[in-house]
Amino acid sequence: MFATRAVGLAIVLMVALTVGALAGCGAQEPAGSETDSGAEPAEGPQEILIGTVLPLTGKESRIGNYQLDGYELAIEQWNEKGGIYVKEFDRRIPIRLISYDDETDQAKTVSLTERLVTVDNVTALLGGYTTTLVFAQSVVPEKYGVPYVNGGGAATKIYDRGFKYVFGTLSPIEILAKTEMDFLKEQIDAGNLPKPSTIVLLWENTSHGKDFQAGVRAKVEEYPDYFEILLDESFELHASDFSALLNKVNSLEADLFLVDAHLPDYILMHRQYTEKGMYHKFITYGARGPDPAAKDALGAATDYVAAAVWWTPDLPYPQVQQFNQDFMEFTERKYGEAKPPQWYAAVTYEAARALFTAIEQAGTLDRDAIRDALDNLVLEPSILPGQRLTFSDSGQALNPFVVVQNMPGGETVIIYPEDAKTGEPVVPVPAK
Amino acid sequence: MIGLASAENTPRPVTLLLILVIIALVSLPFVGVNPYILHLGFLTFLYVSLSSAWNILGGFAGQVSFGYSAFFGLGAYATGILWNAGVNPYLTLPVGALLALAFSLLVGYPCFRLSGPYFAIATIGIGEAMRVIMLNLGDITGGASGLTMPTTGGFSKTPSYLSALLLMIAVLLLVNYIRNSRIGLALLAIKEDQDAAEALGVPTIRYKLLAHGLGAIIVGIAGGLYAQYMFYIEPNNVFGFNLSISLLLMPVIGGLATLWGPVLGAIVFVVIQDTLMASFPHLHLLTYGLLLVVIVLFEPDGLMGLFGRLARFLRSRYAEGQARAPSGEQSL
Incomplete structure (x- = not known):
């Protein structure tokens, strides 16, 4: 009899836990992001939600945090202008980044990317780091048709899968x-x-x-x-x-x-x-x-x-010198001490700029339109070698080293x- | 018929509740729920199946194995390789299960001659050896680059969700059967005292191999479903030691040698992970670790043991209330 009651209690707890977790993921309506229903107010969303999953702890945390700095700097600069100009709503809309830490773990990176798309309902994704994790997480944007631009995956195998929504700023190894x-x-x-x-x-x-x-x-x-x-x-x-x-x-x-x-x-x-x-x-x-x-x-x-x-702070371009200065000021504000700029942050900075420029050129928050804009993007002047960023048919940039x-x-x-x-x-x- | 409800003498209301829960779970993909719910559901069903599979040998027979990730990886790679060769992914599941079964017998026979910590250490070695071998079989497994699944068939979650649900129900029915059969008694006897069981005529090696093999089949199928769902696998993940540890922790936290303990452990694992991972990345590990310490120190029977205590406490309070009630009436 005791066992029976224990089973009953256990089942009740299981149902409660499951319902609680499920309710939690169903309840989060994004603050002003585009929704599937398309029932947006005429003035458009209050924010454009962009998601990223990076290794902020674990083996690759040092670089993951550098890459996050690159994304955050780009967002700060665009938000200083009022955000991204979206023609459909005829105004600038601020960007909000939702970032998660995958602890350099493949299963977690997939789960959290899935969460960004289905629970947080982000408009687009910025990619993670290392090649293996980018490999794993990039299946999710393709699955849901969400534009994804990364600065952490350079292996050609990532891009030769025929995916349409996956772009990368790192030229092939x-x-x-x-x-x-x-x-x-x-x-x-x-x-x-x-x-x-x-x-x-x-x-x-x-x-x-x-x-x-x-x-x-x-x-x-x-x-x-x-x-x-x-x-x-x-x-x-x-x-x-x-x-x-x-x-x-x-x-x-x-x-x-x-x-x-x-x-x-x-x-x-x-x-x-x-x-x-x-x-x-x-x-x-x-x-x-x-x-x-x-x-x-x-x-x-x-x-x-x-x-x-892929990049060095010594590149003799004025935009690179400007980036170096901006990055050091940004890290001083964020960490209390200026960090020297590194390529890890520069390529994610460019990934974010590429995405935001594509959104602006698309003139809408429609994911397919943004993807098409990324396909045709020419970002000039770029801070990458060659000063010009475009994506090849496979989605990978082909800048010189x-x-x-x-x-x-x-x-x-x-x-x-x-x-x-x-x-x-x-x-x-x-x-x- | 031996059903989920009968073995632990589950009364009719609980049986009805279980049937309702299953109907609700089956209907979820068809009522337009958020895809993330299906994602969580898939992971939960998969973890329930895995922890229940571990529980057959580890819980009932008391043989602590750290090598179950080898079966998971074999199942995942069987699906990955055959699917890429053009075989229907669902037809690859039995192949993965058979591979895992064959491997379990191959390693089980020598390992079951060891006992206690020696057996556990041997299984760690086997799990790690498989991971390293697979990393170095680059031409077959893709090495550390991993293996990508074909994406031409689309990305619908529903088939994976329903397959994992079906696997979980089948596994729970199997565990229920084992628990109430001679096999379960033999395994429990081995856990209590292997020499005594042997003396009473229980063929201990055979029963341990049987439990190991059944667990391997389940874990192999689960590995195949994981590969189908994730579209990408690599040896460090599917043969990883972390996976083996997770498989062990879930039944320990939920309650060893019970039907519902591994289920509860897996749900707590997924819920804690999902609730805390996004906001406090390391807190879920801390929470799980604390839970483990508390359970090992104060309630070795896991959460199921805790519920048993709670049930007894509530029953005694109820009985006390009943005993006081007549005297109260008399005073009126």
Whole structure:
């Protein structure tokens, strides 16, 4: 009898909990966002709701917060003008960002993106970070037909699924690798590196890393007299130790150390690389190198590390200098101390600008119209290399990369291409 | 017929309530509810099925396994790979279930010769080994890049929601059957004292393999449904250790070796996660952790044990009230 009563009580509690949760998600009517019913007042919504899910805690929290800063800065600047001008309502409408933290977890990123669309009823989405999480969450906007612009996913696999609502400001990793290889070929031609130069190629076992590997290999095949690969090996993302892999590398006398890694792996691997006293004539970790977090953690060990990046604060464009100043002022207001601008924030800033410009050009909050506007968008002047942002048919931007190199004293200079140079490359790097 | 209501001597009002709840749940997708409700429903049904599956071996037989994510991942990847090869995703579910079953027998036979913490440690190793193997089988599994499902068939939630609901009902009926059959008694005997059970003629290894296999089939099917619903899977997620821990925590919090304990644990898990995750990302873990500590310290039978106490307390108060009532009438 007691068990029966316990079952009864348990069922009542289960129903109550479930009803409570369901009522909670059904009750939230967005403050002025567009609704499915289309029963908006003639003057339109009071706010345009934009959603984002980022890793604000967990393994990738450092970068997730940088990316959030980029979004928030763009929104602050548009709201200072009164918001986005929407022709349909003939007025500017302020933007409100709803951001959630996925804790760098795939299942949570999907759930929270789902929540943004179905409970918060956002008009459009700004994307998350890392490639894997963007991969997972980008299914949701496609499912519901919500425009989605991200600055955190660069792997071509994200964009070759035929999705119509997914856009990204990061150019493909394959182009990143090819840009570095073009730079190296130039150095070989200049006599700074041996011909052929031997390569150790390490890449994280993700689509990001595979694209890097493909880019390097494509150039090796294109210039067989210039390059020779001695080792081509993958490693696990967010690994806890690289000693065995580095011992293997150390046993080979390669000229070039070409790695594709995310920030935590770059810091760990380069720490172990330095502790082992290893040396190569050229060192790169793909897009990682000038990151202040790495410089803080490793100090002078990051000197001469090169990287191909989607953006750098040293780009010689007036709009970039303006962004640098705006970003430092914004972070000073937000955190009490100015943060140096990094590419993580610059690409999300551009993602947000692209989305808001598309909404303005669409002249309506209709999601399909915004998507079409993104498809035809030309954002000029952009702060990205090339100063022009458009999206290819797959939805991915195809802006060029710049190669940067850390110099002693903490400075980072652009060393490639020629027309963007702010310093001379140091190749081969001096032995320590 | 053994139904959900009969096994725990559930009286007619509760049976009626259960039938009404099931009818309401089935009709939800057809009454135009917010899609997020269907999303939460899908996750809840999936977690109920998973925690009930773990409860068969972990709760009834007392064998604590940390390796159930291996079955989940196998089911998910069977669906992912076959669906991409053009097979109807629903036809891939039995394949995932069979794969998981085969794997459970393969690892179960040697592991069940271990007991207590040694068995638990072995299952951790197996779960992690599967994750690493799948990460490195890039040509088949996509490695850490994961596997994307075909999206050409559209994104309707209703089929996934109803499939997960059907799975949950089937799992609860199965657990109910086990609980009231010789299998359940044998498993409980193993939990109480394995040597004594063996001495009384219970083939302990066979029963443990049976419980492990049944759990694997359920978890394998659930993995396939998850892959269908998410459209994207990767080894760190579907073979992840976190998943194995979640599967263990839900029945522990709800109540081990009961029919409704894992259900309650799963609902509390999803509700706490959903309510707190959006506003206080880490609070749901803290809440769940606190709940676990309180239950382990004060109520080892979980929330179901707590409800049992509450029911006894209410009954005794009611009985006291009844006893006082006649004397009151006399005084009048």
